[in-house]
Amino acid sequence: GAGVSQTPSNKVTEKGKYVELRCDPISGHTALYWYRQSLGQGPEFLIYFQGTGAADDSGLPNDRFFAVRPEGSVSTLKIQRTERGDSAVYLCASSAYLAPYEQYFGPGTRLTVT
Amino acid sequence: GQQVMQIPQYQHVQEGEDFTTYCNSSTTLSNIQWYKQRPGGHPVFLIQLVKSGEVKKQKRLTFQFGEAKKNSSLHITATQTTDVGTYFCAGPGGGSEKLVFGKGTKLTVNP
Numbered sequence: 001g002a003g004v005s006q007t008p009s010n011k012v013t014e015k016g017k018y019v020e021l022r023c024d025p026i027s028g029h030t031a032l033y034w035y036r037q038s039l040g041q042g043p044e045f046l047i048y049f050q051g052t053g054a055a056d057d058s059g060l061p062n063d064r065f066f067a068v069r070p071e072g073s074v075s076t077l078k079i080q081r082t083e084r085g086d087s088a089v090y091l092c093a094s095s096a097y098l099a100p101y102e103q104y105f106g107p108g109t110r111l112t113v114t
Numbered sequence: 115g116q117q118v119m120q121i122p123q124y125q126h127v128q129e130g131e132d133f134t135t136y137c138n139s140s141t142t143l144s145n146i147q148w149y150k151q152r153p154g155g156h157p158v159f160l161i162q163l164v165k166s167g168e169v170k171k172q173k174r175l176t177f178q179f180g181e182a183k184k185n186s187s188l189h190i191t192a193t194q195t196t197d198v199g200t201y202f203c204a205g206p207g208g209g210s211e212k213l214v215f216g217k218g219t220k221l222t223v224n225p
Binding site: 031033035040041042043044045048050055056058059091093095100101102103104105106107108 | 145147206
């Protein structure tokens, strides 16, 4: 079946601009996670949704970052007033209710802030 | 906060040699996961360990969870070029289903 998909695959934006990154999880997966990965590092947790609600947003670095999942499926990560330090690969993952730690990752969106 | 550390950071081996990566957590874990990320790819789930002292095998890969549930290891026997990639361990972050990942061990294999 289809895996986790993310769009766009690459995004280049200017400092100060607003960006939206989209994630389409595996059908039927109730949990959705956003991670950020910098070069040479492991994925860093940002936010976790169980259904439509954000169950844990403790990883969001500041209030410029926001994510939604209005219908419990597709999620959008929104970054306002982008900074060069936001440049990274943004990974989305989903998991089934009974196996929360077996997370299936999408290909990621590479964000470059110039 | 919780930290997950992995050593070594890099490992270069000749094809056919064995490889081991070690993972240590600052806190006791209820379970631990291992993921593999190929160059240019995304992390792919390999296995979950739950029980103290648990050992699981997947063909040439052997995973072990420590008795104190604070450390784990991944051992690959007779590496192949298809084993190239970065291997991450990850543990629950506490309070939710988020994962805390180590920095990974990057394995390169010389044919």
